[in-house]
Amino acid sequence: MERILPRSCLFCNTKIYCFNFLCFTPMIKGGSIMSTESSTVQAPDYSTGALARRLWGLVGEYRSDCLKILLVQLGVVILTLVALALTGTAIDFLHHSIDPASSNFREPFYFPWLPGHSPMLRIVELSALILFFALLRTWLNYKAFMMLAVTTEKDIVATLRSRVYDKMQRLSFRFFDANASGSLINRVTGDSRGVAMFFNAVLIPAIILILSLGVYLAYMIHLSLSLTLVSLATTPLLWWLTTRFSKVVQPEYTRNRELMDKLVLTLSESVQGAQVIKGFSRQKDRKAKFGAINDEVSSHQNEIFEKVSRFTPIVEFITQFNIIIVLSYGGWLVIEGKLPLGAGLIVFAGLLQQLSNQVANIANLANTAQQSFICAKRVFEVLDKPLEIQSKPNALSPHDLRGELEFQTVSFSYDGDDAELENISFKASPGQKIGFIGATGSGKSTLLSLIPRFYDPSQGCVRIDGHDLRDLDLGALRARIGLVFQENFLFSNTIAANIAFGHPEASFEKIQRAAQLASAEEFITSLPDGYNTIIGEDGVNLSGGQRQRISIARAILLEPTILLLDDPTASVDAETEKDILDSLETASAGRTTILISNRISAIRKCDRIHVLDRGRIVQSGTHEELVSQNGIYRTFTHIQYGESSRQEVSEP
Numbered sequence: 001m002e003r004i005l006p007r008s009c010l011f012c013n014t015k016i017y018c019f020n021f022l023c024f025t026p027m028i029k030g031g032s033i034m035s036t037e038s039s040t041v042q043a044p045d046y047s048t049g050a051l052a053r054r055l056w057g058l059v060g061e062y063r064s065d066c067l068k069i070l071l072v073q074l075g076v077v078i079l080t081l082v083a084l085a086l087t088g089t090a091i092d093f094l095h096h097s098i099d100p101a102s103s104n105f106r107e108p109f110y111f112p113w114l115p116g117h118s119p120m121l122r123i124v125e126l127s128a129l130i131l132f133f134a135l136l137r138t139w140l141n142y143k144a145f146m147m148l149a150v151t152t153e154k155d156i157v158a159t160l161r162s163r164v165y166d167k168m169q170r171l172s173f174r175f176f177d178a179n180a181s182g183s184l185i186n187r188v189t190g191d192s193r194g195v196a197m198f199f200n201a202v203l204i205p206a207i208i209l210i211l212s213l214g215v216y217l218a219y220m221i222h223l224s225l226s227l228t229l230v231s232l233a234t235t236p237l238l239w240w241l242t243t244r245f246s247k248v249v250q251p252e253y254t255r256n257r258e259l260m261d262k263l264v265l266t267l268s269e270s271v272q273g274a275q276v277i278k279g280f281s282r283q284k285d286r287k288a289k290f291g292a293i294n295d296e297v298s299s300h301q302n303e304i305f306e307k308v309s310r311f312t313p314i315v316e317f318i319t320q321f322n323i324i325i326v327l328s329y330g331g332w333l334v335i336e337g338k339l340p341l342g343a344g345l346i347v348f349a350g351l352l353q354q355l356s357n358q359v360a361n362i363a364n365l366a367n368t369a370q371q372s373f374i375c376a377k378r379v380f381e382v383l384d385k386p387l388e389i390q391s392k393p394n395a396l397s398p399h400d401l402r403g404e405l406e407f408q409t410v411s412f413s414y415d416g417d418d419a420e421l422e423n424i425s426f427k428a429s430p431g432q433k434i435g436f437i438g439a440t441g442s443g444k445s446t447l448l449s450l451i452p453r454f455y456d457p458s459q460g461c462v463r464i465d466g467h468d469l470r471d472l473d474l475g476a477l478r479a480r481i482g483l484v485f486q487e488n489f490l491f492s493n494t495i496a497a498n499i500a501f502g503h504p505e506a507s508f509e510k511i512q513r514a515a516q517l518a519s520a521e522e523f524i525t526s527l528p529d530g531y532n533t534i535i536g537e538d539g540v541n542l543s544g545g546q547r548q549r550i551s552i553a554r555a556i557l558l559e560p561t562i563l564l565l566d567d568p569t570a571s572v573d574a575e576t577e578k579d580i581l582d583s584l585e586t587a588s589a590g591r592t593t594i595l596i597s598n599r600i601s602a603i604r605k606c607d608r609i610h611v612l613d614r615g616r617i618v619q620s621g622t623h624e625e626l627v628s629q630n631g632i633y634r635t636f637t638h639i640q641y642g643e644s645s646r647q648e649v650s651e652p
């Protein structure tokens, strides 16, 4: 099985703790994303029938808008019928004027003519009436179109996107481990729109089709039952074709969405990794990779297009075939005097043409329905995902946590098989500073991620002030924890807003105080706009050390009881490291602090240091104690300070 490696966010390089494209640092979680949904969910049913029912339910939320749109559409259908009937009447009237013996002429809709009008004037009057109804129909059509667009875009798409986004914010890290960012971006953007298509491009047109069928058919039957039956002889064939088509294209649309995920992922990686790509001169390779996926997407879309293109004209041909039947059989009825020419055959042919246009649209409807079912499945998969990490119904929200932290025989595995942490036990008293050191992949970051409950232990428990973390309210717990990472994501906003990210209502004085404690004020005030300086996307116009200090200020502002520092000096030079360590010294005063670092210079001042090796604590003690023992810690000091520097290493 493929091994999942510790990942960095594509967008911010924050090690595993970032929700990929959402760049969801744990700071966001401080109190604001409590879980509310139950995790006891049966395996969801994503069959076409089940999806259709759920979509129907979703659209049901907008039933009053639907009703208004349908009423307007009903008006359009009736006006079409009226205009056709008037045209038929005009033809019969002309026929009657030429041949007064023709017996089939009736006044329009049985309204008696105004007396004394010449035949020409009557034709003009009928034409004016037809024009008036045509204008009314155009206006109603426009109204219906606008109502449909507004309900789809403003209400359905926007609401659905927010729901999917909101759910993603509350899902656990395991979900983000398992889903590539390209797929997630597509689910929020394209797939949400695809679901809305069910409303504006499937459901409403289908109801209009049924409405038209009802109204037109009723009138056609009123004109001639036998002609209606004959002209509908091809309907079963159309039905069979549509069902077959659905079966053929459905898997194609699934594949299409997957390819689009790949395309978005490649694109987002290329944007985020632009520096690496240029640095390693890999532009050509990346271009080729993007080109290959782009070609794959477009040739697959072509395949779908070909299938759709074959289906649509066949349906159109079959529906046009009906016209031939009408002309032959209907013509015979007219010759036999069983059907008037204008108000009978011509109106019938006009109605059948309208009906055929609608029926031909079945191909599009079936095509769009398939796309929207695929999108719906992908959206519902996110919405249905149980929340793995969430607060219990009666979770505790202690006002004051002292910060006594305890790991009790904790084991943890990402995949349920290989344990990344085994039997970890340690304690941190309130205000103590505990360090963790260990080789790459030894489990340090994993251990840290159990404290804000990004994951829950597979065995054992983590306690704060004696409470099992799983008994505490998630929001309350995370609000008491400050985090600083090796690489920290900063938002494209002002420096002040970035510092106040976890507590947006914080006063300027508080923000300034946090910046001072993090030794960030000097460089901030030297910037042209000071605290109001807008940081470029992902803070690119700041140095690594400056970004780190803003992140420390962001953590301090929360006044956390527990401060978690995940290798905060790993990517800075020795001089900046010293400045950052000084800032952290101030920041951690009086708080329980867990510091991960492989730099002895950073970790040596900790009250207690644990050495991790392949998920186990293999050594514990103070710096002096560990240096005097044979073991990994001493090897680390020798590598970093040299074999002969034992004396130097022991000194702070």
Ligand SMILES: Nc1ncnc2c1ncn2[C@@H]1O[C@H](COP(=O)(O)OP(=O)(O)OP(=O)(O)O)[C@@H](O)[C@H]1O
Pocket (backbone or CB within 6 Å): 004, 005, 006, 007, 016, 177, 414, 415, 420, 438, 439, 440, 441, 442, 443, 444, 445, 446, 447
């Ligand atoms: N999201 C994840 N899914 C699956 N496995 C993971 C994940 N994150 C880390 N691992 C695995 O867990 C193990 C411990 O990783 P972890 O990142 O905790 O180590 P670390 O000691 O912090 O390493 P480093 O010093 O490089 O930061 C590694 O084998 C890693 O492959």
